Amino acid sequence: MEIDLTNNTPVLLSRIGRPESHTLSDYRADGGYEGLARVLRDMKPEDLIQLIKDSSLRGRGGAGFPTGLKWSFLPKDHPGPIYFCLNADESEPGTFNNRILMEEDPHQVIEGLILACYATRSVTAYYYMRYEYPRAWERLLKALDECYSAGILGKSVLGSGFCLDIFPHRGAAAYICGEETGLIESLEGKRAWPRIKPPFPAVEGVFRKPTVVNNVETVACVKQIVDRGVDWFKSLGVPADPKNPRDPGSYGPKLYCLSGHVERPGCYEAPLGITVHQLVDHFGGGVWKNRHAKAAIPGGISMGLLKADEFDCPLDFAGPGRYGCLGLGTAAVVVMDETVSMVDFLHNSARFFAHESCGQCTPCREGTAWALRMLERIRAGRGRLKDLDLLLEIGDTIGIMPGTTICGLADGAAWPLKNAIRKFRSEFEEYMQRTNPSGYQQTDAVPALSSLSHGGH
Amino acid sequence: MPSTEKKSNSTPVLNNEMRDEIRKYFARYPTRQAVTLPALHVVNKYLRHVPLQAVVEIAELLELSPAQVQDTLSFYGFFPQQAPHGEVRAWVCRSISCALRGGEEVLAHMCAKAKIQPGETTANGKLTLEFGECLGACELAPCMLAGDQLVGHLTAESSEEFLASCGALGTS
Numbered sequence: 002m003e004i005d006l007t008n009n010t011p012v013l014l015s016r017i018g019r020p021e022s023h024t025l026s027d028y029r030a031d032g033g034y035e036g037l038a039r040v041l042r043d044m045k046p047e048d049l050i051q052l053i054k055d056s057s058l059r060g061r062g063g064a065g066f067p068t069g070l071k072w073s074f075l076p077k078d079h080p081g082p083i084y085f086c087l088n089a090d091e092s093e094p095g096t097f098n099n100r101i102l103m104e105e106d107p108h109q110v111i112e113g114l115i116l117a118c119y120a121t122r123s124v125t126a127y128y129y130m131r132y133e134y135p136r137a138w139e140r141l142l143k144a145l146d147e148c149y150s151a152g153i154l155g156k157s158v159l160g161s162g163f164c165l166d167i168f169p170h171r172g173a174a175a176y177i178c179g180e181e182t183g184l185i186e187s188l189e190g191k192r193a194w195p196r197i198k199p200p201f202p203a204v205e206g207v208f209r210k211p212t213v214v215n216n217v218e219t220v221a222c223v224k225q226i227v228d229r230g231v232d233w234f235k236s237l238g239v240p241a242d243p244k245n246p247r248d249p250g251s252y253g254p255k256l257y258c259l260s261g262h263v264e265r266p267g268c269y270e271a272p273l274g275i276t277v278h279q280l281v282d283h284f285g286g287g288v289w290k291n292r293h294a295k296a297a298i299p300g301g302i303s304m305g306l307l308k309a310d311e312f313d314c315p316l317d318f319a320g321p322g323r324y325g326c327l328g329l330g331t332a333a334v335v336v337m338d339e340t341v342s343m344v345d346f347l348h349n350s351a352r353f354f355a356h357e358s359c360g361q362c363t364p365c366r367e368g369t370a371w372a373l374r375m376l377e378r379i380r381a382g383r384g385r386l387k388d389l390d391l392l393l394e395i396g397d398t399i400g401i402m403p404g405t406t407i408c409g410l411a412d413g414a415a416w417p418l419k420n421a422i423r424k425f426r427s428e429f430e431e432y433m434q435r436t437n438p439s440g441y442q443q444t445d446a447v448p449a450l451s452s453l454s455h456g457g458h
Numbered sequence: 459m460p461s462t463e464k465k466s467n468s469t470p471v472l473n474n475e476m477r478d479e480i481r482k483y484f485a486r487y488p489t490r491q492a493v494t495l496p497a498l499h500v501v502n503k504y505l506r507h508v509p510l511q512a513v514v515e516i517a518e519l520l521e522l523s524p525a526q527v528q529d530t531l532s533f534y535g536f537f538p539q540q541a542p543h544g545e546v547r548a549w550v551c552r553s554i555s556c557a558l559r560g561g562e563e564v565l566a567h568m569c570a571k572a573k574i575q576p577g578e579t580t581a582n583g584k585l586t587l588e589f590g591e592c593l594g595a596c597e598l599a600p601c602m603l604a605g606d607q608l609v610g611h612l613t614a615e616s617s618e619e620f621l622a623s624c625g626a627l628g629t630s
Contacts, residue, residue, distance in 0.1 A: 094592040121560040130537070133549070133593050135606035171499060173534040176591065190494030190520075194534035208488050260596035262557035267597045302554055335555050335596070349557050351593055359533075382592045 004275045004315075007042040011270040012254055013221050013231070017105045023140050025147040028108035034153060040119065041161035049120040054118035056226045056234045057241075057252045062088055062179070062216030062303065064409075065318040067249050068223070074123050075211050085123035086188065086214040087114050089130040089137075091178040093301035094353060099217040099257035101268045103130070103137035106221075107144040108322050111167065113220030115158060116227055118165050121213050126167045129184050132174045136170055141169055176357035181214040181406045182206075183359065194361045195408035218256055225254075228261035238316040240275035241341050249332035251317035251329075258333035259285045262292065262341075274320070277312040280334055292338040293314075296425075300330025302350050303413025305420035325424070329418040343425040344432050347417060348376040354414035363384055365411035368399040372418060374449040379429075380448055386444045389429055391417050396413050472515045476500055490520040494530050498537050506542035541592055543577045546624045548604040549590030550612070556593075561600035564612045565589055571618055572626045585626035 012018075021027040028034070040049060054069030076084060091099040102110055118126050122292050130138055145167055148154040175193055179184040182196035184231045185207045191317045206212020207366075226234050234253045241250035251273040257280055260266040264286030271284070277297055281287060294309040299316065305326040307314055322328055337346060353371040360366045372395050375388050396419040400412035422429060428440055433441040472480075479500045483493045497516045501508050508516075508531060510524075515610065517524040531537050550556075550565040565576065568587060572580055579586040595601045598610025621627045 091594055095555050096597055097594040100594045133603055136608065173495060173536040175534050188492060190491035190530055192530055258596060260599060261558045267532055337558060345560055349554050353553055356591060
């Protein structure tokens, strides 16, 4: 069932596109930081945690873990310090919603971050931003200066006695730093190798202290829930499945990123649960050049692939999973038209993950590299039908789901392999028969074409 | 001891300005090691690379062993060590949204025009051209990050204009 979009009004993006939207004065003219002042005056931290629990807000960074529950895992009466890390290491291919928020409305993010720190009793927050966002970085530094000058940060936030520092910390172009324990290791000045859990960050995180890591859009939602209330938030989205007691539902607005072969790529706000069709047609103006869609990535490349006849898939936390995908991920939809070769798509995906595997776990380090070398050979016209089974074997055995790796990067590498080959197998077979007529049925071992190429960060 | 001898023979590469800038980070973190990444960025900003001698000096400042700093540095693949990167360092995105709109062709075109391979610097030192993984600007695909400037909707023509503007068009 499609979500009714007739009264869809952007909230997270309501201030985007105005020339001064990034300044404190413009933000305050729209009532900015009034919600924070009210919370500091009227609510205890535990009340704010309860409010966010009641809203059923789920993290927007990819995993969809309930935010209030994550906060409540912090130990009670801990002597401190408790640290907060804002995950602004957005780097999932296809995803740019956090960049838009940080460039155009940095104070909305900062207000949400301060609220989240108050709820979790954090007095130090690290704002970990990927290197490749220089404009967002510059605007963050200016916005933080404005906040310190205006008494919104520092010894006594808005005169409340609540003390908070936010320190910006810049990454160095590594995808794995978006994994929350990879981020923590990176912040500590080490290689960004994800940690084995438990202990979870809430118990022992950065600098061995209790730590919360939340995504940029998640804290922006916190600010909106404080301003507009739980009822507003829960009036949007998809209710919990009554038959599944573990489903927390998919409530609230979501920033959908749309790119690839559509007429109007962009970041669009809509209630959770719109279908791919709605996103592509209502917001994106349809597939470009009057062509037909062939496939789409549902939520960043890690989530796998939907065929064109699966575009009725609702983009809520439970939707893509019902279509064989990994999940909603970052809700970044990338559309591919009928001219795209799935061999090329899968090669691009495999190259990304081989480049970004951190190298800590052997199944991921070797599996992503093997997959890439096989796809390079297939693409060069030396593919064998057997390679498809070998690629699927990699896809089925690397990741936290089969239990062979520490973090989910390998699951993200596996899903495009599994979805592309299982949903488009005949295309791969036809490609091999056409490009390798004498060798496609070969089954003995063959060498890779060459070692992996280098030349970037 | 060879290491001491080497140390005393090496001219320091971190000047006082860099050292002061690095020290300003100390108060932000409960450990000195956490200043590793900020320190590497400071040095790379001034020197456009982080030579081994700088690693040794950063380690001294942060009370770490040089191996600890080098371990972190080498993980990221972001900080050149052998030679400075070009006056402009540009990344052309090759991830899926850009690839669907011609990003890889643009990068190949730029490399041919600048007469370098991805990851290399032009002979005149004006430009280092690299591939990037998703730059988070997919609505502007194909895109490039050149220094602090995000350049969207790249074409063969606009990429050549960019190469000309930074003096990186190869001569033949």
